[in-house]
Amino acid sequence: MTIETKDFTASELLCVMSARALEDGQVVFAGVGIPLLAATLAQRLHAPGVTILFEGGTIGPHVVPGQLPPTTNEQRCTRKANMLVSITEVLLLLQRGYVDVGFMGGAQIDQYGNLNSSFIGSADDPSVRLPGTGGGNDISSLTRMIVAMPQEKRRFVENVDFITSPGYIRGGTSRRDSGLIAGGMYRVVTDLAILGFDDDTGRMRVEALHPGVTPEQAQENTGFELIIDSSIPTTEPPTAEELAALRHLDPDKVYTA
Amino acid sequence: MWARGESRLAVMEKDVTQEYLSLREQTQSRDRSLRDKVMTLEEACDLVADGEHVSLGGSTASRTPFAMVWALIRARKKNLSFSRSIVSTEGDLIFASGIGNHILTSWFSQGIVWGVSRVMRHFTENKLARFEEWSHMSIGLRFRAGAMGVPFMPMRSMMGSDVAGQLDNLEEMTCPFTGEKILLVPALNPDVALIHVQRCDPYGNAQLDGLTFMDIDMAMAANRVILTTERIISNDQIRRRPDQTRIPFFTVDAVVEAPYGCAPHECFGVYEPLFSHMDYYAELTRKEPMEGVKTYLDEYYYAPKSWTEYLNLIGLEKLLDAARRGRSIYDD
Numbered sequence: 001m002t003i004e005t006k007d008f009t010a011s012e013l014l015c016v017m018s019a020r021a022l023e024d025g026q027v028v029f030a031g032v033g034i035p036l037l038a039a040t041l042a043q044r045l046h047a048p049g050v051t052i053l054f055e056g057g058t059i060g061p062h063v064v065p066g067q068l069p070p071t072t073n074e075q076r077c078t079r080k081a082n083m084l085v086s087i088t089e090v091l092l093l094l095q096r097g098y099v100d101v102g103f104m105g106g107a108q109i110d111q112y113g114n115l116n117s118s119f120i121g122s123a124d125d126p127s128v129r130l131p132g133t134g135g136g137n138d139i140s141s142l143t144r145m146i147v148a149m150p151q152e153k154r155r156f157v158e159n160v161d162f163i164t165s166p167g168y169i170r171g172g173t174s175r176r177d178s179g180l181i182a183g184g185m186y187r188v189v190t191d192l193a194i195l196g197f198d199d200d201t202g203r204m205r206v207e208a209l210h211p212g213v214t215p216e217q218a219q220e221n222t223g224f225e226l227i228i229d230s231s232i233p234t235t236e237p238p239t240a241e242e243l244a245a246l247r248h249l250d251p252d253k254v255y256t257a
Numbered sequence: 258m259w260a261r262g263e264s265r266l267a268v269m270e271k272d273v274t275q276e277y278l279s280l281r282e283q284t285q286s287r288d289r290s291l292r293d294k295v296m297t298l299e300e301a302c303d304l305v306a307d308g309e310h311v312s313l314g315g316s317t318a319s320r321t322p323f324a325m326v327w328a329l330i331r332a333r334k335k336n337l338s339f340s341r342s343i344v345s346t347e348g349d350l351i352f353a354s355g356i357g358n359h360i361l362t363s364w365f366s367q368g369i370v371w372g373v374s375r376v377m378r379h380f381t382e383n384k385l386a387r388f389e390e391w392s393h394m395s396i397g398l399r400f401r402a403g404a405m406g407v408p409f410m411p412m413r414s415m416m417g418s419d420v421a422g423q424l425d426n427l428e429e430m431t432c433p434f435t436g437e438k439i440l441l442v443p444a445l446n447p448d449v450a451l452i453h454v455q456r457c458d459p460y461g462n463a464q465l466d467g468l469t470f471m472d473i474d475m476a477m478a479a480n481r482v483i484l485t486t487e488r489i490i491s492n493d494q495i496r497r498r499p500d501q502t503r504i505p506f507f508t509v510d511a512v513v514e515a516p517y518g519c520a521p522h523e524c525f526g527v528y529e530p531l532f533s534h535m536d537y538y539a540e541l542t543r544k545e546p547m548e549g550v551k552t553y554l555d556e557y558y559y560a561p562k563s564w565t566e567y568l569n570l571i572g573l574e575k576l577l578d579a580a581r582r583g584r585s586i587y588d589d
Binding site for chain 1: 315316317318319342343362363364365366368369370371373374377378381382388390392393394395397398400401412413414415416417418419420423429437438439440467468469470471472473474523525526529530532583586
């Protein structure tokens with residue numbers, strides 16, 4: 001299901017809610033698609049001091065409205081940037097610890113926040129070979145993560161077929177034990193809810209629901225049991241100002257169709 | 258899963274991590290003098306032997322060395338293996354033309370807005386070719402190790418993931434200084450690197466504008482470098498701004514002037530991607546991927562007699578539009 005009203009589409013809702021998850025002054029490593037758009041939206045709304053990093057090697061760009069890049073490697077990603085570096089250098093900023101938030105989309109996620117963008121089915125004999133990790137594995141291995149993706153049962157599975165980008169691996173201390181001693185999944189922003197993770201078990205938990213969404217609906221669209229507390233806050237619906245800014249950035253609906 | 262020696266595919270398992278003295282010897286034996294290296298696309302293509310490992314500069318739809326890939330495909334090279342930070346449509350064309358069936362990269366499809374490549378899916382899902390997946394940073398550090406003349410680099414990502422789980426040339430170790438767990442990735446020293454630049458002199462001193470991706474490390478790591486360039490400038494021009502030179506001449510073996518050498522992809526500050534041509538390719542390969550890509554190869558790779566004729570087929574209107582958008586970075 002998607003919460004779509006006459007006022008906004010599901011992907012517009014996802015974009016606005018994702019933008020709100022960023023705070024002014026943060027250094028945000030943004031992937032292509034909704035993250036790129038939402039980070040740019042945040043810059044134009046409540047967080048003008050957000051510094052965006054793109055994996056193509058850009059530090060601090062301001063993407064031009066209506067000229068959204070199809071990947072994070074084009075010259076469109078470099079507009080009004082402070083510095084251009086190599087791919088390796090920009091990724092090493094994650095490892096060095098300069099980044100507050102890694103911000104990515106996802107094809108498939110599980111109860112521990114592991115992301116799969118490599119194989120549907122087994123890696124040996126997949127039903128679909130997906131495009132792969134790109135910078136996803138590095139970003140999720142090395143920093144605190146926010147993921148933006150639509151909440152559907154087929155995308156929210158108990159255990160992903162393949163851990164491309166690690167969340168809390170198998171829960172508990174398994175992430176730390178594997179050698180990933182920094183970072184971890186922080187939030188999953190969907191068109192239904194804001195999801196977080198339990199500190200001890202590493203399992204997904206509902207932090208807030210979007211207007212008009214019930215806890216049951218969030219659960220129905222998830223392929224595993226969510227941790228749902230008895231009282232859950234409701235998010236504010238997208239404002240006219242947020243939607244206008246978003247539509248100004250993506251007039252051709254490249255990422256918000 | 259893909260343990261060396263038991264892969265179900267007859268893919269070329271070229272060892273790209275060389276012993277230090279053999280790597281040095283190869284470097285020492287190269288003619289490193291300041292000499293004119295300008296040649297044609299076809300002559301440069303002859304410098305690539307069947308079975309070699311070829312690294313491609315640029316990333317996704319940016320500074321893709323398409324003119325050289327075009328020449329390799331037309332020359333019907335065999336058993337090449339490839340590596341690149343992120344692979345776009347050139348990967349489809351490498352598989353479909355049969356010049357190589359092994360590509361090492363972190364991401365493989367034309368670009369996210371065009372969806373998953375049906376051609377890549379056809380080849381990998383039917384086990385006709387191998388897409389060896391590494392994390393983006395690990396590929397960068399492999400080139401860097403290759404550039405540094407060290408056998409590996411330590412890093413902190415990939416551990417605990419299935420990406421690492423299906424690779425066999427990785428090692429975890431305990432850091433002797435801190436006791437922390439760390440991952441070691443082996444050097445990547447390609448036989449040849451193909452890199453497209455905005456300008457270079459006849460000796461191969463190359464100046465790059467915009468994003469450099471992994472190209473500088475790749476040039477230093479490679480045992481041979483073929484540069485294609487938008488324009489050849491004089492050595493005097495290079496010496497006026499030596500701070501802009503990113504690839505030194507003695508790493509370079511060939512210089513080919515290839516205007517619009519990345520078309521239909523982008524060359525920073527010169528032209529943006531030719532989006533409508535990329536839409537055309539995506540549409541052509543969506544329903545019948547193999548038929549579509551064969552049509553494309555026939556039409557754009559095998560039929561034209563020269564790179565200029567290839568550009569003619571793409572069309573002046575599209576090229577001019579891309580050039581106008583490309584220059585906007587300096588004009589706006």
